[in-house]
Amino acid sequence: MLSTICYIGLFLLLAPWQEDVYKAKREKMVSQQIQRRGVKDPVVLKAMRTVKRHEFVPADQTKNAYDDRPLPIGYGQTISQPYIVAYMTEVIKPQSHFKVLEIGTGSGYQAAILSAIVKEVYTIEIVPELGKSATEKLKTNYRNVQVKISDGYHGWKENGPYDAIVVTAAAEHIPPPLISQLKEGGKMVIPVGSTFLTQMLILVEKKNGSTTTKNLLPVTFVPLTRKKSE
Amino acid sequence: MHNSTQSKDHSSTRLMLSLGILSAAIIAFQLALMQILSIVQWHHFAYMVISVAMLGFGAAGTVLAFFRQRLLQGIGWWLPVLMISCGISMSLVVYLSQLSFIRFDSYMLFANYTHIGRLLLTYLLFFIPFLLGALAIGLVFDHYVAIIGKVYFANLLGSAAGGLLLLALLWYLYPNRLPAIISWLPVIAGAMIIPQLHKRTGALRLFALLACVMCALTIVFPPTLHLSQFKDLSKTLLLPEAAIKMERTSPYGPIQAVSSPVLRYAPGMSLAAEQPVTASTAVFLNGDWLGAVAGYNQADTTFVLHNTSFDLPYKMADRKDVLVLQAGTGLEVAHALSRQATRIVAIEPNAVLTTALQQTLSADNDSLFYHPAISVHTTDPRIFLLTDTAYYDLIHLPMAGSFGGSAGLYALHQQYLLTKDAFMHMWPRLQEDGAISISAWMDYPVRHPLKLAATLAEVLEALNIRQPRQHITAIRSWSTISFVITKRPLTTAVVQNIRRFCNQWQFDPVLLPGLQPGERARYHFLQDSSFFQHIDALFSNDRNALYANYDFNIKPATDERPYFSQFIRWKNLSHLAAYFGNRSIPFFEIGYLLVVITLVQIAVVSFVLVLLPLFRRGWKGKHKTGVLLYFGGIGLGYMFVEMVFIQHFTFYFGHPVYAAAAVITVLLFFSGCGSYMAGRFAGNKKAMVIITAIIIVLLCIYATVLMPLLQQTKHSALPVKTGVVLLLTAPLAFCMGIPFPAALSWLARMEATDIPWAWGLNGCVSVISTALATIIAVEAGAALVLWLAALAYCLPLVVWSRWL
Incomplete structure (x- = not known):
């Protein structure tokens, strides 16, 4: 009993200090990992500074939460590298009135970042365990986020159309229902790469009845050949 | 008594x-x-x-x-x-x-x-x-x-x-x-x-x-x-209502078929497609994705591949006779059937898979393999190409790479169907209007599409095609690229068909006669034009410069170095690390790096566990250098030979497990016979020198002629091939079985305390040589491994000549 009281006392005593440590880590993460790589949108940077990433990673990964890399969250999924989250958020050019659909809630971190910027976030997770865990993490501080445990293939028609769609779990084809739920002029972003390494983002834009894609490269790699010829 | x-x-x-x-x-x-x-x-x-x-x-x-x-x-x-x-x-x-x-x-x-x-x-x-x-x-x-x-x-x-x-x-x-x-x-x-x-x-x-x-x-x-939670099967089983509906075991590994109402497959489907994809069954081999099984005669839906770049060869011309190599789950066979092919030959080496598709999974593929137009052959595609006498309008190959990149998991896969030699064997099987088609995932940095384009460019060149760009077309969706090479130059009508197809489904042509630069990225924009520049370089005199300077290995695979998915170039790792970060590098080529890590780890561990204790104990023998060179040399040489034989006989028999079993069995059996006779040579220095010299000579011959010989006889009947393997392996294995027991016997008489050293050294070198042989084969080809094996056997020769 006494030891429990001691632990609780110690926790209460150290908690504010711990929060300061995380805040400092977030600042460092934003300046060194995100701003330095070219993310400029102030609302995105603010969200990245505000949302507590360490609350969205498994307990054994808390110490690595602000590392410049993706982290495993179980079920063969990862929480994306902070820079990729910021970059994906920036490319959809989020506005405060936006309604955004996210396919693949995962840890819930991307939804939390979007929640800090846009009006409404709808997010769908297919793995029940991940969906429940994300719901728990988001319900208190991110009230404009609605989580649904379901197959994201059909989108969330009832709340559409959406200004933007963020697909965090890439499929080898883009579901037609998602394209139809995207507003005219809307943007959809899809990361493509192997586990632990997002190599490319596909930005889908719907304009004048035509759907086009653009490869956005989080890391623009210049092969040596070009360097030499320059 | x-x-x-x-x-x-x-x-x-x-x-x-x-x-x-x-x-x-x-x-x-x-x-x-x-x-x-x-x-x-x-x-x-x-x-x-x-x-x-x-x-x-x-x-x-x-x-x-x-x-x-x-x-x-x-x-x-x-x-x-x-x-x-x-x-x-x-x-x-x-x-x-x-x-x-x-x-x-x-x-x-x-x-x-x-x-x-x-x-x-x-x-x-x-x-x-x-x-x-x-x-x-x-x-x-x-x-x-x-x-x-x-x-x-x-x-x-x-x-x-x-x-x-x-x-x-x-x-x-x-x-x-x-x-x-x-x-x-x-x-x-x-x-x-x-x-x-x-x-x-x-x-x-x-x-x-x-x-x-x-x-x-x-x-x-x-x-x-x-x-592993990251294996395809593990992730698929997390899907709602996912259930294993079929499970079989085979020497290739266990095969599982999983169904789920949310499991859909339509690689790189056009963004203009409006119809949702229907659920399919997926098949896994060893827990890795093998392919999807889909029906072909649902009246209410379009066949799943019609809205993808895979449909390109069928939009260019009629394809009545189609050969599908490595048919896998039969999706491309169904594709051909849906495009009115009248004779489809499907080649799939995995008998357990084809049986499952014909039986348990026949409801999922509309009993595809019982269709009168389809004949299935359970054989290696390369062997089939050498024995077949028919001609085809289209030869279709399986897709190269995997969606999102495989993180280099397949870097060490010997893909004999994607070598230059394989395409050279396909060409004579084409009708006059025939074509070969193959697709790849668009990866970044670009690797698979460039290696494929390089392979096709070199093949067309080797076939003395004067204007290769008149014989090749490629189109791109948002995530796939499909290539078709044709025996006849592309006609204006065919080019028009391709343009029409691209416009209909919003694909971008990459290679097409008369292509305007603006046409290459109308729907799917790339960050810059370097990909197109590299593609053009592959069809120009700049090809070798691109090979030399590109950060990844995009030189075509050959039968001698059949590692199509091996892209890493060690000298450029620092350049990659500068862009992607040190922590990202393992995920480009995790498979190959794992072998290198294994080599390093095991070398350290074997040194610590085997050699260090022996050093601490002290080596009192008189023939330290001799024992070191002798047992180190035969350990290295033997394992190098074993690894190369497994690789070459995989090509020969078209089946890695059979090849490994055949090599291990034949090599060990005849080595055993050699060792049985070793007692006769133990005290005879001259005989041992001759035997070791025979090994070296045989290895030098094999390094030069083994692969060409296997290529020449690959089409032969199994008894003939078995005879060839016995003939090639038995004398060498017999001789290689002698040096180890003969020298142990000699040591027992002269310096018994050296025996544990000999045993330990032999084991230690064998540890390292397994991974080392693979790395050398990937980097420089299997022939070099055989040359090095010959060199390793020179060490016992020197020992017999000088010390013993």
Whole structure:
């Protein structure tokens, strides 16, 4: 009993200090990992500074939460590298009135970042365990986020159309229902790469009845050949 | 006196039989572990298992060096104890390795460093049975050194039988059941040699009985294999209502079919497609994605591939006669049928898969393989190409790469269907209007599409096509690229058809006669134009400059270096790291890096566990340099030959498991025969010099002519090919079986304390040479490995000439 009281006392005593440590880590993460790589949108940077990433990673990964890399969250999924989250958020050019659909809630971190910027976030997770865990993490501080445990293939028609769609779990084809739920002029972003390494983002834009894609490269790699010829 | 001799002979025969059974168990267990790790992780851990097994042998030499006298004095007790313990540990280690706090994950090695400790713990666990078994074998070698040829013969013959045994078991048993079955063998081997009149006979019998109980329990309750959470099967089973609807085992590995109402497959489907994709069944091999099974005659839906770039060859011209190489789950066969092909020949080497598609999964593919237009051949595609006499409008190949990149998991896959030589064999099978089609995923940085374009460009050049760009077209969706090469130049009408198809489904042409630069990215924009510049360079005189300067290896694969998916260039790693960060690098080429890491780890561990203790103990022998060079040389040479033969015979037979079994069996059997005769040469220096010289000469010849010879006879009937393999392998293996026992026998007479050193060194070098041979084969080709093997055998030659 006494030891429990001691632990609780110690926790209460150290908690504010711990929060300061995380805040400092977030600042460092934003300046060194995100701003330095070219993310400029102030609302995105603010969200990245505000949302507590360490609350969205498994307990054994808390110490690595602000590392410049993706982290495993179980079920063969990862929480994306902070820079990729910021970059994906920036490319959809989020506005405060936006309604955004996210396919693949995962840890819930991307939804939390979007929640800090846009009006409404709808997010769908297919793995029940991940969906429940994300719901728990988001319900208190991110009230404009609605989580649904379901197959994201059909989108969330009832709340559409959406200004933007963020697909965090890439499929080898883009579901037609998602394209139809995207507003005219809307943007959809899809990361493509192997586990632990997002190599490319596909930005889908719907304009004048035509759907086009653009490869956005989080890391623009210049092969040596070009360097030499320059 | 006569009775005593008879009894001695009888006990010697029993011991040899026991040794043979133990050796069979060790090889079978090694192959079973390779299969298990291929399932729970990826096939790269095969190298780890081979290395761990060799390490067991090396470490056994060290233990023998330290406790030789004590062990030899109590050999009657120790031999059965070691063998039975080996059996018990075989039955337990897979169980233990699957415990949640020991289980490692390859991907997590780079994300969570505790998994490095788990990997080392797994090494240690797997090492135990090999150490115990090798100790028993080493004791027999040492104690019966006077008849070493006979002993080594029993050892090698048993090992050969172990390879065959495992191959037979793989047809009937799931890999998790294999260790329990195999573990009986060492227990039986140990029980056979329990001495009759020993003070501890009762204790030994009780021990054997307990071991039997334990082995029986593991047969009844086999370990559950936990697949990596990052394996395709693990992720698919998380989908709603996902269920395994079919499960089969085969020497290729277990095949599972999974169905789920949310499982859909339409690679790179056009964004203009409005119809949702219907659910399909997916098939997995060793837990990795193999393909989707889809019906072809649903009246209400479009066939799934009609809205993809894969449809390109059918939009260019009518394709009535279609050959689908490596048909897999039959999706491309169904595609051809949906495009009114009237004769479709499907080639798939995996018989278990085709049987499953014809039986259990026939409802999922609308009984595709019973359609009168389709004929299925269960054979290797390359062998089929050499024996077939028909002509086709279209030859279709499976897709290269995997969606999102495979992180280099397939870097060490020998893909004989994607070599330049393979395309050269396809060309004569085309009708005058015929075409070859192949697709790849668009990856970044671009690797697969460029290597494919390079291969096709070189093939067209090798065929003396004057204007290659008139014979090739490529189109791009948002995630795929499809290439078609044609025997006749592309006509204006065909070019128009391609443009129409691209406009309809919003694809962008990449290679097309008369293409305007603006046409290449109308729907799918790239960050810059470098991809197009590189594609153009491949069809120009700048090709070699691009090969030399590109950060990845995009030179076409050949039969000699059949690693199509191997892209890493070590000298450019720092350049990649500068862009992507050090932590990202492993995920470009995790498969290849795992082999390199295995090599480094195992080299360090073998040094620490084998050589360091021996150094600490001190080496008092007179022939240190001679022993070092001799046993190091034959260890390196033998393993190099074994690894190259496995690779070459995989090409020859078209089946990696059969090839491995054939090589191990034939090589070990004839080496065993050689060792049986070794006693005759042991004291004859001249004979040993001649034998070693024969090995070197044969290896030099093989380095030059082996692959061309196999290419020339690959189409022959199986009995002929078996004869060729025997003819090629038997004399070499026979000779290679002699140097080890002959030198051990010589050492026993001259310097017995050197025996553990010889044993340890041989094991240590063998450990390193398995992974090393693979790395050299990938980087410089298998021929160089054979040349190096010849060089390694020069060391014993020098030793025989100078020291002995």
